[in-house]
Amino acid sequence: xxxxxxxxxxxxxxxxxxxxxxxxxxxxxxxxxxxxxxxxxxxxxxxxxxxxxxxxxxxxxxxxxxxxxxxxxxxxxxxxxxxxxxxxxxxxxxxxxxxxxxxxxxxxxxxxxxxxxxxxxxxxxxxxxxxxxxxxxxxxxxxxxxxxxxxxxxxxxxxxxxxxxxxxxxxxxxxxxxxxxxxxxxxxxxxxxxxxxxxxxxxxxxxxxxxxxxxxxxxxxxxxxxxxxxxxxxxxxxxxxxxxxxxxxxxxxxxxxxxxxxxxxxxxxxxxxxxxxxxxxxxxxxxxxxxxxxxxxxxxxxxxxxxxxxxxxxxxxxxxxxxxxxxxxxxxxxxxxxxxxxxxxxxxxxxxxxxxxxxxxxxxxxxxxxxxxxxxxxxxxxxxxxxxxxxxxxxxxxxxxxxxxxxxxxxxxxxxxxxxxxxxxxxxxxxxxxxxxxxxxxxxxxxxxxxxxxxxxxxxxxxxxxxxxxxxxxxxxxxxxxxxxxxxxxxxxxxxxxxxxxxxxxxxxxxxxxxxxxxxxxxxxxxxxxxxxxxxxxxxxxxxxxxxxxxxxx
Amino acid sequence: xxxxxxxxxxxxxxxxxxxxxxxxxxxxxxxxxxxxxxxxxxxxxxxxxxxxxxxxxxxxxxxxxxxxxxxxxxxxxxxxxxxxxxxxxxxxxxxxxxxxxxxxxxxxxxxxxxxxxxxxxxxxxxxxxxxxxxxxxxxxxxxxxxxxxxxxxxxxxxxxxxxxxxxxxxxxxxxxxxxxxxxxxxxxxxxxxxxxxxxxxxxxxxxxxxxxxxxxxxxxxxxxxxxxxxxxxxxxxxxxxxxxxxxxxxxxxxxxxxxxxxxxxxxxxxxxxxxxxxxxxxxxxxxxxxxxxxxxxxxxxxxxx
Numbered sequence: 001x002x003x004x005x006x007x008x009x010x011x012x013x014x015x016x017x018x019x020x021x022x023x024x025x026x027x028x029x030x031x032x033x034x035x036x037x038x039x040x041x042x043x044x045x046x047x048x049x050x051x052x053x054x055x056x057x058x059x060x061x062x063x064x065x066x067x068x069x070x071x072x073x074x075x076x077x078x079x080x081x082x083x084x085x086x087x088x089x090x091x092x093x094x095x096x097x098x099x100x101x102x103x104x105x106x107x108x109x110x111x112x113x114x115x116x117x118x119x120x121x122x123x124x125x126x127x128x129x130x131x132x133x134x135x136x137x138x139x140x141x142x143x144x145x146x147x148x149x150x151x152x153x154x155x156x157x158x159x160x161x162x163x164x165x166x167x168x169x170x171x172x173x174x175x176x177x178x179x180x181x182x183x184x185x186x187x188x189x190x191x192x193x194x195x196x197x198x199x200x201x202x203x204x205x206x207x208x209x210x211x212x213x214x215x216x217x218x219x220x221x222x223x224x225x226x227x228x229x230x231x232x233x234x235x236x237x238x239x240x241x242x243x244x245x246x247x248x249x250x251x252x253x254x255x256x257x258x259x260x261x262x263x264x265x266x267x268x269x270x271x272x273x274x275x276x277x278x279x280x281x282x283x284x285x286x287x288x289x290x291x292x293x294x295x296x297x298x299x300x301x302x303x304x305x306x307x308x309x310x311x312x313x314x315x316x317x318x319x320x321x322x323x324x325x326x327x328x329x330x331x332x333x334x335x336x337x338x339x340x341x342x343x344x345x346x347x348x349x350x351x352x353x354x355x356x357x358x359x360x361x362x363x364x365x366x367x368x369x370x371x372x373x374x375x376x377x378x379x380x381x382x383x384x385x386x387x388x389x390x391x392x393x394x395x396x397x398x399x400x401x402x403x404x405x406x407x408x409x410x411x412x413x414x415x416x417x418x419x420x421x422x423x424x425x426x427x428x429x430x431x432x433x434x435x436x437x438x439x440x441x442x443x444x445x446x447x448x449x450x451x452x453x454x455x456x457x458x459x460x461x462x463x464x465x466x467x468x469x470x471x472x473x474x475x476x477x478x479x480x481x482x483x484x485x486x487x488x489x490x491x492x493x494x495x496x497x498x499x500x501x502x503x504x505x506x507x508x509x510x511x512x513x514x515x516x517x518x519x520x521x522x523x524x525x526x527x528x529x530x531x532x533x534x535x536x537x538x539x540x541x542x543x544x545x546x547x548x549x550x551x552x553x554x
Numbered sequence: 555x556x557x558x559x560x561x562x563x564x565x566x567x568x569x570x571x572x573x574x575x576x577x578x579x580x581x582x583x584x585x586x587x588x589x590x591x592x593x594x595x596x597x598x599x600x601x602x603x604x605x606x607x608x609x610x611x612x613x614x615x616x617x618x619x620x621x622x623x624x625x626x627x628x629x630x631x632x633x634x635x636x637x638x639x640x641x642x643x644x645x646x647x648x649x650x651x652x653x654x655x656x657x658x659x660x661x662x663x664x665x666x667x668x669x670x671x672x673x674x675x676x677x678x679x680x681x682x683x684x685x686x687x688x689x690x691x692x693x694x695x696x697x698x699x700x701x702x703x704x705x706x707x708x709x710x711x712x713x714x715x716x717x718x719x720x721x722x723x724x725x726x727x728x729x730x731x732x733x734x735x736x737x738x739x740x741x742x743x744x745x746x747x748x749x750x751x752x753x754x755x756x757x758x759x760x761x762x763x764x765x766x767x768x769x770x771x772x773x774x775x776x777x778x779x780x781x782x783x784x785x786x787x788x789x790x791x792x793x794x795x796x797x798x799x800x801x802x803x804x805x806x807x808x809x810x811x812x813x814x815x816x817x818x819x820x821x822x823x824x825x826x827x828x829x830x831x832x833x834x835x836x837x838x839x840x841x842x843x844x845x846x847x848x849x850x851x852x853x854x855x856x857x858x859x
Contacts, residue, residue: 143601
């Protein structure tokens, strides 16, 4: 008797909890087909005096806010709001004058002369002068600064010798003709040079601040900036707060008074806080919620194709990929990129049938010869090449795909291994490693075969992708060494813009695609959630969004 | 008692030394270094960086140099957050973590002890079942499931509390509940079990027989004895808070020390990880000492040799 009463009581209690839970969460939470519900609170942060604060979700905590040492998009977002270089990027991704009002190029394309604005000022009121730029560019290439982007400045005279420690930074080919005129000399005509000046590693830093505070010159109170904002507070892993720099030359056009950057590590947390009205701008969307987001709040969702490629590198130093171009092409052909983009990543990425992303300005990529073939024909050709490479059902290819541990990489690797197995009959093993361990493996190149990589361009010109595959560049993780490709790439890096340059680049790209040392899979798309009261957003392939170009209209 | 405390503290020094050495060895044994990234550094730059941080010296020299700095309370520069030192990071993160951890512990005790006592005093009736069901739920649901659920209910679907970040006391409510629920559940079960036992003991029966009020019997005579298992549990509970806080801090975006363990290890930030490990080691040693002293105060039968 007692027991059954206890059971009944327990059942009643359980039901009460369940009902209470459902009531709290609310009914109709998105299971109706086609009518996903995603509550989003619309509440801008506006102070009593009418000034607004823009709250941006900003991915990882920046390692440093020194423009010459920083790397990664989160740091770049903050640095671009605080500092300005000779060149800026307009909201639609074009280069436009920054601190440099105008510039001229000599006839031989080797000397650039910049005229700085008269009213360019640091946040402490002092004018921004050409000597500031001379100091800063020298600092950017000096080995002491340890800048990961020092090689961006290689076009400048003597940069290479300085980076290699063979020359003094003072010998760099930059000169202050007078307070407002800066002269930069290049080794050879460089069509993409102006684009590199919009990169944070070309930004100026105030010499007195650096010399006085050393490493801590980036802290609020010490930092002297020449951009639209200055820093008021920096709490590691919590928030970085910027406020209007009233000395900025274009301050009259800055609409938003304050900007707060929130380094939120977890994408789901960022989405929750965006929904709860604590963020105006979310820079990441958890892949599992993409569909719901796109259906529920399409006006707030923005997908922008960017300059980035996700690819598999093939280690050409060892079998099975050494001296096996047909095998490499077969593997590349056997991958159905459309399926990966439509069903796996589902973030409106662009399938990659070329090496250079389609959004690059002024250049039409060369594509794989087999791009237009139907699936059946493509797979048949892949099988044929696989057989010609010497593999068959009795003697299948044994290959390993290695990737750094990450849900997305795992899914893509699984799908690709299924495709290679299904279409070709290859025997594929998967191996994942933690990021740093993975970098080490790829660098050593001792036992890697197919490995996942990505590359994001530094400026809007095909060269930033082409030079990656030059045999002398950086890691050269694939060990690709084609004299013809190197020649074409180096030639195109120093030709003036025009149809001849495009043809040379086309030839280089075609060579690369035929040799297949890499298998490009898709081009990245950046995804943002932006509240409807934030105006001024125009997607651009460089992922550059200055807060000064935005406005909040409550 | 003071002598006992002094002896314990002295004995902690070799423990901390071993802890530090183990941390050093394990961090260095992991492949990959702090300056490895997908964008390769020019060799001259890399050599410069390594020289700046003394990574080019033999390991034993680096170890010695680090020990010397630690003895002077200097945990060194952070490899990954280049603009600050590890001391600054710990100074900024510790108050937040301490508030979070302390509040969770308080939440667990303030809710768990009465819940457990109530369950014991109304044993096998509905109060008991409700309390123990709550306890079971609290133990079974992992905090990384509870936390997002609470965010959905309290911050997203309704506008009652913030979804994350630092701000006023409201920002601590959800994290404290998420972190403290499992502990509260354990405490409740422990208190219930020990209270049932204590209520049956002779001295409680004597107190009742003497005619003391129920309240006095329970609160003054039974409670201290039932708390001894809880006090023993406090030591591992502190460790549990530290490990649990990593997840909670990430989900709620709270800038505490817990995140530095994981982020530092993943980025091979040697100084940060060793600094945080040593700091937490000291905290746990002190906390365990405190717990043992508390034990002696609660139970007069315990003496210190």
